[in-house]
Amino acid sequence: xxxxxxxxxxxxxxxxxxxxxxxxxxxxxxxxxxxxxxxxxxxxxxxxxxxxxxxxxxxxxxxxxxxxxxxxxxxxxxxxxxxxxxxxxxxxxxxxxxxxxxxxxxxxxxxxxxxxxxxxxxxxxxxxxxxxxxxxxxxxxxxxxxxxxxxxxxxxxxxxxxxxxxxxxxxxx
Numbered sequence: 001x002x003x004x005x006x007x008x009x010x011x012x013x014x015x016x017x018x019x020x021x022x023x024x025x026x027x028x029x030x031x032x033x034x035x036x037x038x039x040x041x042x043x044x045x046x047x048x049x050x051x052x053x054x055x056x057x058x059x060x061x062x063x064x065x066x067x068x069x070x071x072x073x074x075x076x077x078x079x080x081x082x083x084x085x086x087x088x089x090x091x092x093x094x095x096x097x098x099x100x101x102x103x104x105x106x107x108x109x110x111x112x113x114x115x116x117x118x119x120x121x122x123x124x125x126x127x128x129x130x131x132x133x134x135x136x137x138x139x140x141x142x143x144x145x146x147x148x149x150x151x152x153x154x155x156x157x158x159x160x161x162x163x164x165x166x167x168x169x170x171x172x173x
Contacts (some may be wrong), residue, residue: 013130030144034083035097041084041104049109050079057116071167077118077160078110078126082146084129085135125163127156 025033040049060076067074083090084106102154110126117124131140131152140152148156164170 002033016086024142025144027144030146031093031096033146034081035093035099037081038083038093038099038104040109041106043105043108045106046108049112053112053116060116060122061120064120073123073167073168075123075125075164075167076113077156078113078118078124078128079156080128080131081111085131085140087136123163125160127159130155130159142160 023030039045060074064074083093090101094101107128110128114124114126116122134151134155135139138151140148140155142149161170165172
């Protein structure tokens with residue numbers, strides 16, 4: 001049994017190393033995924049996003065109520081998409097799909113959600129600004145994957161811990 005588990009662990013390590021070198025998706029597939037995610041940031045579709053948001057936003061109030069009944073504070077974390085952080089990726093998408101930066105508002109969905117949370121007394125941590133700042137000098141995402149790498153996880157963990165400490169939801173170090 002130990003031999004089987006060891007072999008499985010080694011195969012998993014080899015696969016992780018391959019993904020680190022080559023990326024989880026092909027360049028073309030990954031750009032398509034990120035381009036598709038960009039739709040909610042298109043200025044021309046703000047009205048569509050607002051309509052969808054108005055239909056679904058009350059779900060957060062139901063979560064808040066459910067948590068309050070159990071004396072649990074609701075905390076929302078807004079996780080930035082890689083193209084919001086990675087300027088080189090954005091430029092590649094702009095060029096590949098003939099998208100204009102002027103047609104996008106990279107912070108609108110974040111502002112929509114954080115404003116709603118503020119209005120309804122829901123704690124909200126928006127990680128966009130720290131990720132953009134750190135992402136200017138350091139890679140925070142795995143190659144063609146859209147998930148954080150170790151540095152991205154560390155950054156998110158530090159900001160989340162500080163936020164929770166600041167709001168006295170966890171004890172500081």
